[in-house]
Amino acid sequence: MGRMGFSPKHACLTDEKDPNRQKITNLTSCLLVSCQLNLHCEVRPPFSSKFPLPFFPSLPIGTKATKMSTAFSAANFSTQSFPLNHTSTTSHDSPLVFAKPTSQFLRSTRKLRLSSSSKLNLNRRSGTVVAVSDVVKQKKSKSTPTLLITKEEGLELYEDMVLGRAFEDMCAQMYYRGKMFGFVHLYNGQEAVSTGFIKLLKQQDSVVSTYRDHVHALSKGVPARAVMSELFGKTTGCCRGQGGSMHMFSREHNLLGGFAFIGEGIPVATGAAFTSKYKREVLKEADCDHVTLAFFGDGTCNNGQFFECLNMAALWKLPIVFVVENNLWAIGMSHLRSTSDPQIYKKGPAFGMPGIHVDGMDVLKVREVAKEAIGRARRGEGPTLVECETYRFRGHSLADPDELRDPAEKAHYAARDPITALKKYLTENNLASDAELKAIDKKIDEVVEDAVEFADESPVPPRSQLLENVFADPKGFGIGPDGRYRCEDPKFTEGTAHV
Amino acid sequence: MAAIFQGVGAAATLSSSPSNSFVPKKFLTSPRRSFCVPSSVVVRSDGSVNFDLNSKSRRAQQLVANAVATKADSSAASSSSNPGHELLLFEALREGLEEEMERDPCVCVMGEDVGHYGGSYKVTKDLAKKFGDLRVLDTPIAENSFTGMGIGAAMTGLRPVVEGMNMGFLLLAFNQISNNCGMLHYTSGGQFTIPIVIRGPGGVGRQLGAEHSQRLESYFQSIPGIQMVACSTPYNAKGLMKAAIRSENPVILFEHVLLYNLKERIPDEDYICNLEEAEMVRPGEHVTILTYSRMRYHVMQAAKTLVNKGYDPEVIDIRSLKPFDLYTIGNSVKKTHRVLIVEECMRTGGIGASLTAAITENFNDYLDAPIMCLSSQDVPTPYAGTLEEWTVVQPAQIVTAVEQLCQ
Numbered sequence: 001m002g003r004m005g006f007s008p009k010h011a012c013l014t015d016e017k018d019p020n021r022q023k024i025t026n027l028t029s030c031l032l033v034s035c036q037l038n039l040h041c042e043v044r045p046p047f048s049s050k051f052p053l054p055f056f057p058s059l060p061i062g063t064k065a066t067k068m069s070t071a072f073s074a075a076n077f078s079t080q081s082f083p084l085n086h087t088s089t090t091s092h093d094s095p096l097v098f099a100k101p102t103s104q105f106l107r108s109t110r111k112l113r114l115s116s117s118s119k120l121n122l123n124r125r126s127g128t129v130v131a132v133s134d135v136v137k138q139k140k141s142k143s144t145p146t147l148l149i150t151k152e153e154g155l156e157l158y159e160d161m162v163l164g165r166a167f168e169d170m171c172a173q174m175y176y177r178g179k180m181f182g183f184v185h186l187y188n189g190q191e192a193v194s195t196g197f198i199k200l201l202k203q204q205d206s207v208v209s210t211y212r213d214h215v216h217a218l219s220k221g222v223p224a225r226a227v228m229s230e231l232f233g234k235t236t237g238c239c240r241g242q243g244g245s246m247h248m249f250s251r252e253h254n255l256l257g258g259f260a261f262i263g264e265g266i267p268v269a270t271g272a273a274f275t276s277k278y279k280r281e282v283l284k285e286a287d288c289d290h291v292t293l294a295f296f297g298d299g300t301c302n303n304g305q306f307f308e309c310l311n312m313a314a315l316w317k318l319p320i321v322f323v324v325e326n327n328l329w330a331i332g333m334s335h336l337r338s339t340s341d342p343q344i345y346k347k348g349p350a351f352g353m354p355g356i357h358v359d360g361m362d363v364l365k366v367r368e369v370a371k372e373a374i375g376r377a378r379r380g381e382g383p384t385l386v387e388c389e390t391y392r393f394r395g396h397s398l399a400d401p402d403e404l405r406d407p408a409e410k411a412h413y414a415a416r417d418p419i420t421a422l423k424k425y426l427t428e429n430n431l432a433s434d435a436e437l438k439a440i441d442k443k444i445d446e447v448v449e450d451a452v453e454f455a456d457e458s459p460v461p462p463r464s465q466l467l468e469n470v471f472a473d474p475k476g477f478g479i480g481p482d483g484r485y486r487c488e489d490p491k492f493t494e495g496t497a498h499v
Numbered sequence: 500m501a502a503i504f505q506g507v508g509a510a511a512t513l514s515s516s517p518s519n520s521f522v523p524k525k526f527l528t529s530p531r532r533s534f535c536v537p538s539s540v541v542v543r544s545d546g547s548v549n550f551d552l553n554s555k556s557r558r559a560q561q562l563v564a565n566a567v568a569t570k571a572d573s574s575a576a577s578s579s580s581n582p583g584h585e586l587l588l589f590e591a592l593r594e595g596l597e598e599e600m601e602r603d604p605c606v607c608v609m610g611e612d613v614g615h616y617g618g619s620y621k622v623t624k625d626l627a628k629k630f631g632d633l634r635v636l637d638t639p640i641a642e643n644s645f646t647g648m649g650i651g652a653a654m655t656g657l658r659p660v661v662e663g664m665n666m667g668f669l670l671l672a673f674n675q676i677s678n679n680c681g682m683l684h685y686t687s688g689g690q691f692t693i694p695i696v697i698r699g700p701g702g703v704g705r706q707l708g709a710e711h712s713q714r715l716e717s718y719f720q721s722i723p724g725i726q727m728v729a730c731s732t733p734y735n736a737k738g739l740m741k742a743a744i745r746s747e748n749p750v751i752l753f754e755h756v757l758l759y760n761l762k763e764r765i766p767d768e769d770y771i772c773n774l775e776e777a778e779m780v781r782p783g784e785h786v787t788i789l790t791y792s793r794m795r796y797h798v799m800q801a802a803k804t805l806v807n808k809g810y811d812p813e814v815i816d817i818r819s820l821k822p823f824d825l826y827t828i829g830n831s832v833k834k835t836h837r838v839l840i841v842e843e844c845m846r847t848g849g850i851g852a853s854l855t856a857a858i859t860e861n862f863n864d865y866l867d868a869p870i871m872c873l874s875s876q877d878v879p880t881p882y883a884g885t886l887e888e889w890t891v892v893q894p895a896q897i898v899t900a901v902e903q904l905c906q
Binding site for chain 2: 206208237238239240241242243244247249250251256257258259260261264266267268269270271272273274275276277278279281282283304305308309311312315468469470471472473475476477478479480481482483485486
């Protein structure tokens with residue numbers, strides 16, 4: 001691979017002469033405060049951090065800013081981005097750690113800016129944020145490093161991500177063998193986001209996804225068998241074969257879909273969060289603290305529904321977390337080509353909620369951010385916008401030849417495979433042995449094989465299923481010429497009636 | 500969202516004479532919208548007009564007589580048993596909504612200006628004071644998103660009533676209504692129900708301009724999985740509102756801007772109107788006239804003239820726009836063998852077009868003449884009063900059509 005043109009000038013925000021840098025620093029410090037971040041960070045980054053972390057914890061702003069100003073072609077993106085001369089698969093971020101909020105969420109960011117200097121011990125005079133990593137380094141040397149996860153949690157995360165990966169790989173196989181049709185969008189590479197967030201939820205919490213929803217369904221607890229049957233279009237699928245790849249629903253696990261149009265699910269998620277608040281405040285179910293997660297991509301962040309829902313969620317302090325899976329590509333449209341300000345997390349504070357950027361290839365970092373965001377929502381403090389920088393290893397869908405993306409970019413992210421990274425973390429910290437992880441791999445392979453077998457053997461939907469479930473109350477088909485409700489007509493239940 | 504008038508012009512519509520234009524007593528303007536305070540004119544659903552204070556339009560009283568030849572309409576059943584109480588159509592809607600909200604704490608209202616403002620047509624007046632700001636939610640101006648929010652809330656256990664300030668604004672919510680409201684129950688394999696009610700005033704008003712005079716029933720009718728009903732009297736307004744809220748299906752309730760001030764006596768007791776049934780307004784023998792919403796009154800106006808000319812029209816208010824009540828309609832067709840459809844939708848692709856197709860498919864053998872369908876012209880509703888009048892079907896045209904049909 002070799003050096004990828006990493007230059008310290010891009011990586012560090014040390015150039016005080018550059019007004020852009022100055023601006024960015026101020027912005028990020030605002031972000032900092034709006035996140036109510038307390039900087040005595042006691043957690044060390046999960047992956048090897050023997051090298052200095054020059055970036056501000058939230059974002060390699062330097063690099064992206066450079067990208068934005070110089071090249072608008074995504075093809076250039078990979079060449080200058082990240083310090084690939086480091087052997088670790090780490091990201092340049094350190095995780096964001098939130099202290100318990102000590103004050104109410106502040107309404108005006110302008111006020112924040114003024115009061116921030118008194119609140120934080122940040123050396124911002126030179127415009128450099130290297131001070132942050134200094135603080136981190138100092139702390140690290142004093143205290144013994146604590147791990148972010150326990151063994152059980154680690155194995156759970158590993159298993160969930162491997163399940164997602166193996167399942168999606170099997171989907172691709174099955175698709176090319178003609179077992180499933182239509183549009184199938186695979187999640188390879190983004191597992192850290194799904195696992196990092198959804199594994200923190202309870203069963204009653206809701207998840208709303210997009211068409212790239214197989215792994216969200218699996219993480220939420222929908223059995224692999226049900227998902228695979230649904231993809232095969234069998235009647236044993238989670239939606240009886242009526243939804244398909246893009247419409248995964250599960251009432252039992254509170255997976256509210258599965259939507260084909262982007263942005264369509266965000267208002268639905270807002271509604272689910274509204275119900276949670278309604279239950280608490282109107283129906284007086286005082287312990288109702290259900291949280292809703294809305295997953296969507298970078299392309300969606302230019303859609304009206306996104307902004308409208310950010311507004312409403314912040315307005316009513318709904319218990320929702322907006323998770324942006326920014327994989328930089330909306331089919332063939334690069335995020336940088338379609339968005340005036342590509343830093344999506346900045347759109348949160350514009351609506352009065354914290355906006356966080358996190359490395360979405362690192363499941364532990366995602367998990368830490370998720371803990372705080374979900375915690376915020378549970379405590380009734382309102383919504384959060386989390387931008388996860390992630391990448392899909394495959395094309396947009398199985399029909400996408402994926403010719404536009406630069407192989408160098410793909411290779412760069414392939415080197416940051418979240419599963420490999422977690423594996424390394426677990427083994428290096430003696431949380432799990434290679435054998436245990438291999439056992440999990442094997443177990444998952446069996447689960448996926450079993451799911452395929454089950455789906456293969458399941459029956460296709462009979463004709464009688466055609467007219468079922470159009471209405472919850474089938475009287476909605478109306479009254480027929482004979483005076484009886486159409487749904488009582490035997491041809492109706494056979495599926496041969498014409499409605 | 501420009502000027503919105505509250506339904507004052509109801510009185511003027513019942514008489515076809517354009518010179519009888521109604522001048523509102525008060526005209527208040529606010530920065531965002533104008534509205535007329537409903538004045539003291541009330542129009543009874545049986546066609547008679549009462550003017551309490553305004554003497555200018557008293558001429559109208561002489562023109563209108565009882566358009567209902569017989570007393571056999573179901574809405575009159577209200578006055579037969581017990582005294583009941585009189586109210587206006589928008590009050591009937593509010594009463595229905597309020598009763599359902601008291602009955603079930605999961606029923607909530609969402610929409611623009613439904614809370615503190617009381618609804619731009621006062622259908623939700625004082626409900627926010629009674630039930631709180633969360634149950635009667637003032638939303639920002641984001642139709643697509645708050646309709647989607649209502650759908651998400653319905654999926655997770657609430658029973659929202661989403662108000663479109665004008666039905667035309669729901670065009671912005673078409674994505675959510677079509678994809679989620681209509682289809683979600685099916686694509687989820689029956690796991691999630693969407694017991695949502697989407698309601699609002701539509702139809703051609705008094706010179707409201709093209710965008711505020713839209714008839715969305717024709718656009719929504721193809722969406723699978725929804726039911727559409729149109730109310731026309733205070734009795735069926737309250738009944739349909741309650742039935743829609745209690746229904747597990749998503750229901751779109753179409754109200755009409757000009758009918759909000761209709762007055763009628765309705766029963767005190769709890770009642771609902773069946774969502775799938777049509778209403779027999781006036782039984783007859785010669786011709787079946789199928790209509791809904793405001794056109795019902797034009798038809799009844801024409802019926803009066805027709806009765807004088809010796810015809811005996813059977814008038815049915817179809818009420819259920821989707822699905823059609825083929826039983827009531829079929830029985831009528833089998834009796835009269837002639838059908839005239841009078842609707843306010845456009846000619847192309849409207850409810851009348853679907854109804855024509857449905858009747859032809861099912862009852863072709865019983866027809867003595869081709870089905871006639873009178874609809875609005877396929878034009879954007881003009882602002883000028885005279886042009887607007889010629890866009891919609893007028894009683895005189897109905898009379899001519901019946902005469903033609905019965906030759």
